[in-house]
Amino acid sequence: MDDQLHRSLGLTDDELAKIIEILGRDPNHLELAMYSVMWSEHCSYKSSRIHLKRLPTEGKNVLVGPGENAGVIDVGDGIAIALRIESHNHPSYIEPYQGAATGVGGIIRDIFTMGARPIAIMDPLRFGPLEDARSRWVAEGVVSGISGYGNSVGVPNVGGEIVFDETYKGNPLVNVLCVGILPKERLVLGQASGIGNLAVLLGSTTGRDGIGGVSVLASAGFGDEEEDAEKRPSVQVGDPFEEKRLIEACLELLDEGLVVGIQDLGGAGLACAASETASRGGVGMDFNVSAVPQRESGMQPFEIMTSESQERMLAIVEPENLEQVFAICNKWEIRSSVVGKVTPSGALRIVDDFDGEVLGEVPAASLHEDAPLYERPISEPDDMDTAITDQATTLSGPEKIEDDLFDLLMSPQWATSQYDSQLFLNTVVGPGSNAAVLRLKHPTSGEDTGRGMALTTDGNHRWCAINPRIGSAMTVAESVLNLACVGAVPQALVNCLNFGNPENPVVMWQLSEAVDGMAEACNAFDLPVVGGNVSLYNESQGTNIDPTPIVGVIGLINDLSKAPPGLTWNDGDRIILLGPEANGLNGSAWAFMKGHRRGSLDPIDFDLHKRVCALTRDLVTKELVTGLHDISTGGLGVSAAEMAINSGVGCTLARTPDHIAFFSESPSRVILAVNPELLTEVEQLAAEYDVPHERIGLAHGEIFTVKNLLTVPVKDLQEKWDNRLSDALDGGTTQG
Amino acid sequence: MNQNIGVVVFPGSNCEKDAMEALADLGATPLLLWHADSDLQGVDAVVIPGGFAHGDYLRPGAIARFSPAMEAIIDFAHNGGPVLGICNGFQVLTEAGLLPGALQKNAGLKFLCKEVELQVESTNSVLTNMTSKGQTLRIPINHFEGNFTCTDETLIELQSQDQIILTYRENPNGSMANIAGICNTTRNVVGLMPHPERACHTLLGSTDGRILLESFIQGAHAAV
Numbered sequence: 027m028d029d030q031l032h033r034s035l036g037l038t039d040d041e042l043a044k045i046i047e048i049l050g051r052d053p054n055h056l057e058l059a060m061y062s063v064m065w066s067e068h069c070s071y072k073s074s075r076i077h078l079k080r081l082p083t084e085g086k087n088v089l090v091g092p093g094e095n096a097g098v099i100d101v102g103d104g105i106a107i108a109l110r111i112e113s114h115n116h117p118s119y120i121e122p123y124q125g126a127a128t129g130v131g132g133i134i135r136d137i138f139t140m141g142a143r144p145i146a147i148m149d150p151l152r153f154g155p156l157e158d159a160r161s162r163w164v165a166e167g168v169v170s171g172i173s174g175y176g177n178s179v180g181v182p183n184v185g186g187e188i189v190f191d192e193t194y195k196g197n198p199l200v201n202v203l204c205v206g207i208l209p210k211e212r213l214v215l216g217q218a219s220g221i222g223n224l225a226v227l228l229g230s231t232t233g234r235d236g237i238g239g240v241s242v243l244a245s246a247g248f249g250d251e252e253e254d255a256e257k258r259p260s261v262q263v264g265d266p267f268e269e270k271r272l273i274e275a276c277l278e279l280l281d282e283g284l285v286v287g288i289q290d291l292g293g294a295g296l297a298c299a300a301s302e303t304a305s306r307g308g309v310g311m312d313f314n315v316s317a318v319p320q321r322e323s324g325m326q327p328f329e330i331m332t333s334e335s336q337e338r339m340l341a342i343v344e345p346e347n348l349e350q351v352f353a354i355c356n357k358w359e360i361r362s363s364v365v366g367k368v369t370p371s372g373a374l375r376i377v378d379d380f381d382g383e384v385l386g387e388v389p390a391a392s393l394h395e396d397a398p399l400y401e402r403p404i405s406e407p408d409d410m411d412t413a414i415t416d417q418a419t420t421l422s423g424p425e426k427i428e429d430d431l432f433d434l435l436m437s438p439q440w441a442t443s444q445y446d447s448q449l450f451l452n453t454v455v456g457p458g459s460n461a462a463v464l465r466l467k468h469p470t471s472g473e474d475t476g477r478g479m480a481l482t483t484d485g486n487h488r489w490c491a492i493n494p495r496i497g498s499a500m501t502v503a504e505s506v507l508n509l510a511c512v513g514a515v516p517q518a519l520v521n522c523l524n525f526g527n528p529e530n531p532v533v534m535w536q537l538s539e540a541v542d543g544m545a546e547a548c549n550a551f552d553l554p555v556v557g558g559n560v561s562l563y564n565e566s567q568g569t570n571i572d573p574t575p576i577v578g579v580i581g582l583i584n585d586l587s588k589a590p591p592g593l594t595w596n597d598g599d600r601i602i603l604l605g606p607e608a609n610g611l612n613g614s615a616w617a618f619m620k621g622h623r624r625g626s627l628d629p630i631d632f633d634l635h636k637r638v639c640a641l642t643r644d645l646v647t648k649e650l651v652t653g654l655h656d657i658s659t660g661g662l663g664v665s666a667a668e669m670a671i672n673s674g675v676g677c678t679l680a681r682t683p684d685h686i687a688f689f690s691e692s693p694s695r696v697i698l699a700v701n702p703e704l705l706t707e708v709e710q711l712a713a714e715y716d717v718p719h720e721r722i723g724l725a726h727g728e729i730f731t732v733k734n735l736l737t738v739p740v741k742d743l744q745e746k747w748d749n750r751l752s753d754a755l756d757g758g759t760t761q762g
Numbered sequence: 763m764n765q766n767i768g769v770v771v772f773p774g775s776n777c778e779k780d781a782m783e784a785l786a787d788l789g790a791t792p793l794l795l796w797h798a799d800s801d802l803q804g805v806d807a808v809v810i811p812g813g814f815a816h817g818d819y820l821r822p823g824a825i826a827r828f829s830p831a832m833e834a835i836i837d838f839a840h841n842g843g844p845v846l847g848i849c850n851g852f853q854v855l856t857e858a859g860l861l862p863g864a865l866q867k868n869a870g871l872k873f874l875c876k877e878v879e880l881q882v883e884s885t886n887s888v889l890t891n892m893t894s895k896g897q898t899l900r901i902p903i904n905h906f907e908g909n910f911t912c913t914d915e916t917l918i919e920l921q922s923q924d925q926i927i928l929t930y931r932e933n934p935n936g937s938m939a940n941i942a943g944i945c946n947t948t949r950n951v952v953g954l955m956p957h958p959e960r961a962c963h964t965l966l967g968s969t970d971g972r973i974l975l976e977s978f979i980q981g982a983h984a985a986v
Contacts, residue, residue: 173873177906178814180776267817271773359773444873446904448957451780454965465965472783589965756870 031055035062035238036246041398048392056376056386059328060393063238063294064301067562070397073528074560077541085554087517095136095216095290096206097556099518101582103475105468106210108142111203111483111522111578113561117261118200120254122167126200127175127264131336133204134181135290138273139339141214141280142206143469145450147176148462149186149202150483150522150576151441154195156754161190164198166755171264172202173444178266179273183445184453184462186483188438188751191618193487196248196566201522201559203483203578207469212280216289216299217306218342218368223286225300225311225366226351229272229338232296233321236262236334247527247565268337268360275358276339282354284347291338297331297393299340300366301374305391307342310371315385316378317365327376327385342368404538405531413492414626418611421620423685428736430685432746434615434660435667440751454478454589460511460656463583463590478586480514485524485576486659489613489627489691494536494573496627497613498543500693503635505579506551507656510639511696512590513646514581519548521558521577526570528562536573537562544575550632553579590646594653594673595699595725601677602705603662603722604712605638605695606631608687615659616689628692634717635694641715642696650708652699661689663732665697670730671747676740678731679723688735699725765982768795768805770835770851772826777812777848777959784959785809788972790979800830807844807888807982808835810851812904812957822850822865822907823857832858844888844981845951849905852943852953861946861953862920863912865905869936873906877968879931880942880956887927887945888981889952889974899970901956903934903942908955910937910944923947928954950981 032042035058045053045061053061067073083091089106090098096110114129130147137144149172154161165188176183181204218225248254279285287307289299296318304311315327321335343351348364355362367380374390377383389396407413424430442457455463461482466475484505489497506516521544526533537560548555564571583590595601611617612625645651653673655665662682670676682688700708705721712719731737767790771778782792795802797815802808815826826832832854839845839860847855855861868874882890882897893899912920917938920926928943935955943954958971 170872177873177875177904178774178817180774180813265817267774267814267819270776270814270817274773443876446873446875448875448902448904448960448966449776449780451783451960451963451966472779586965589967 032058035059036066037062041065044398048396049388054386056328056331057388059332060297060388063297063332064393065397069294069298071560072398073400073402073562074523074537075399076401077538078558080541080545081555082545082548083555085518088554088556089213092555092557095139097518097520098140098213099556100210103468104210105466106208106213107479107580108137108140108206108208109203109520109578109580110136110557111201111520111576112559113522113524114200114202115198115524115561115564118168119164119198119248121261122164123171124261124263126168126171128262128336129200129202130172130175131264131266131269132292133202134179134269135292135339137204137206138276139216139288139290140206140208141212142208143277144181144204144206145452146205146464146481147181147183147202148481148483148578149183150485151186152189152191152194152199152574154190154198155192156190158195161195162755168198168200169441169444175264175266177446179270180449182447182449182453184447184464184481185457187485188441191487193572197564197571199524199574201576203520205481205580209470214280214288216303217287218303218309218311219286219307220344221309221368221370222345223368224343224345224348224364226341226343227318227338227363227365228275228341228355229360230265230268230335231319231321232330232333232335234325234329234333237329237332247563262334262336264336271358271360272337272339275355275360278354279341279351282350284351285341285343287342289340291340293334295331295333301390301393303340303342304374305394310369310373310390311366312369312375312377312380313366314380315376317363319361319363331376402528402534403531404535406535407532413624416624418614418617418622418625419686421617421622427685427688428738430616431663431667433619434664435743435747436750437747440755454586455512455592459592461508461514463512465586476586478583480509480512480581480583481578482508483576483578484508485574487572487574488615488618490540490574491572491623492613492625493627495539495543496629498540498575499547499630501575502544502547502551502577503630503693504656504658505577507639507642507696509579509581510642511646511654511656512583513643514583516551516553516579516581518556519553519577519579520556521575523558523560524564524571524574524576525562526565530570533570540573540575551636591651591653592672593655593668595669595675596652597675597726598702599652599699599725600702600705600721601679601723601725602698602700602708602719603695604641604698604717604719606634606692606718608690609692611686611690614661614689614691616661630693637715637717638694638696641712641717644711645698645708650704652701654696654698657695657697658691661691662697663688667730667743669697669699670740671744674740675725676727676729676731677723677725678733680733681720681722682732682735688732765790765806765979766804767792767982768802768808770795770797770808770810770831772797772815772829774815774817775811775813777957780959781809781811781848784962784975787962788975788979795831797829797831800834802834802838807978808838810847810854812849812851815850815854821857823854826854827858836860839951842948842950844978846889846978847953848957848959849955852955853907855951855953860951861944862916863910865907866909866911867907868909874934875902875904877902878934878956880928881931883929884924884927886924887949887952889978890927892973892977892980900968901958901961901971903956905955908937909935910941912938920944927952
């Protein structure tokens, strides 16, 4: 056979040899194409699997852990919640609008595949600097794509992050988290069973878009601009109206009990869906490639099997239910065609008509289970010794600290106001607060349980660049504290591990360390990891991005009769700082802004952090604070400024002697606004929890003052905060 | 109040359950009306909820107006039946000719989801008859195409016939004359871009939508 073909499909010579061994013969083009997509980094996790095993995945509330389309937890009252996070980084750099849009579409399908109605999305986004024109173009397009698809398909977008940094200039990160809700008994898994059952393809036609999306695009880095532009056809095109009807049709099919199993078509298209459903069910499948409705003529079988055309699902149906399935699909105006038959053989046979020619035949399970597993070389960065001694505290302090504060202020509203954040009448706290808070209503009856769910996504490439292990642990800790700030108890975590080229031993070291740090934190906080996604090859022109593990954590609020306190204070409130003393500036947004990207991080004190979280939750539940905010990016300075901006009330802060205390991001700290009458009670409670606490100031007036450091009108802070993104991004053209 | 209120569902509607939840909370009995069905099932009033009726790749509402349900609703409205179009529903009503004008893309060329302040301009409509003139209502908007426009003649007519029922205090989308909601000359058909159903619960930040939907439910009662 053509000895270059496997390489152009992204397979190595060793991988080809393994395929020949499995089949006992040379693969044909169709078979090779299926292996190439299924064994791609994106689908097979071949570089990361060996490390991911170290994450804790068990918990008494876990119904479905990693490995399925989404994780599912039991939240009581007969309700289960499905959640998943994914990346659409590479497509979004090439074609921002469609890349981001189809990312939203893909994650939503993962959720309703489990039988859950998608009820919330969050988008952690990272782009190159705002000064860079291409990065602005990418950011503008990505936000438009998320807005255009998400609003139309009808899933509210309740939060996320938007970060700009040099490290993402040639490789943005577009992650998306989706949460769905289902009656516990409706939980379905993506598997085929029952010999003679039919595989029915639902939704859109299959075209030539997105062929090789997972292999050519998502499993390689970026080089020069012309080459990158040539990858544009590997990005799919989204149709939210098709997806909306597909959601409604699939949920109706599940409600009526008409499907045995269901699987979405995402990366690797039909090759993945057909082989996964078959191998999970321990069966085989005859797949009639000519029965697939095609968008264009002359498509080759390998194109049909690996196309990543969007808005398609594969349902496994008992023959006697077929007519009813067709009827529901007709009602929702979606296509439905029988394309496969479940067989006892264990083989995935691609046929041209069920009694026609066999075009390819592979063991279904071999596409997943036999995928290569690499233990790639790992090594610490060479300059580790010198890097850790380079402390950011040795940088000279700012001449005008208010200018640095201004530079760290950025409202996400330019992006978040383009998203429908309120649909379904659940959103009690929307984007831009400590965590999103949603009412928990029963998925079938709509009855309000009186409880709430809280969601947060967090990531911090600055911490992880300096120390991926401690940085990842701190990221999890921040999420847990965010949830505590809205009174929620964390239940489960999903992660999206965005790293560079795994063939680089330093990148593999970063990944391995990050997994260990995350595992340590999850164990400390009793937090099961119920799902994840790994995005590698985030590199551009040979430069890898800073390691960026993103976590999404879901929590529960026992009594949501009142909205939790937000980022606000009243004139006359005392300001209290909970937690340990500020410690250093390494990995802070301030240090990075000054170009200092090295140093060391102190390990996080998990016991203290847990006490801070428990105290914070108690303060919120007992309604003892007017407002509160965890201290994270930008330190006390930015957290306090956000409280002032949000409330329109200034403050006088003391006990903040210098820029280190002002901008330090050391963990386990919360700023509280307390009514003077409740002060004693708050301090007593803090003492009971053995949490350090200090009165640092008073909220009042219209001026933001830090004694001996700065004095600035709140309206000036507000202006910088409000205008940062719109000033930078509103000049561009709207895409899509 | 036990009014049966039909909530129309097109394949791309997405606010129908929210509308039903709010209406039920206010004591009405909402039921879904499928777009392909011309039988309005004897409802006392009709709500066309928000969403993207047919994906709205063409002008919003341009396809929806041809649905069997809409044909029935046009007759229902001509016979004095109360009809409320919210957001996409407002767009459908203008396309169907039940309300004048059109909704074009926001002046900022961006989708906008935020709470706005509305001012009641006229209490003489099925949606506003329980409010007081000049009253401020805090209600969210959530649209890309909410920029109301019409000919100068139509605007003069709207003004002279007291058909402008709600305006924005701060115009978010470029709407002519700050228009957020209008009614027809017989006051039984109303359309507005803001979402009153999203402002009916203290936990959601505002309850100012309740008075509008209560008015509408009362109007349904009066029309029976």
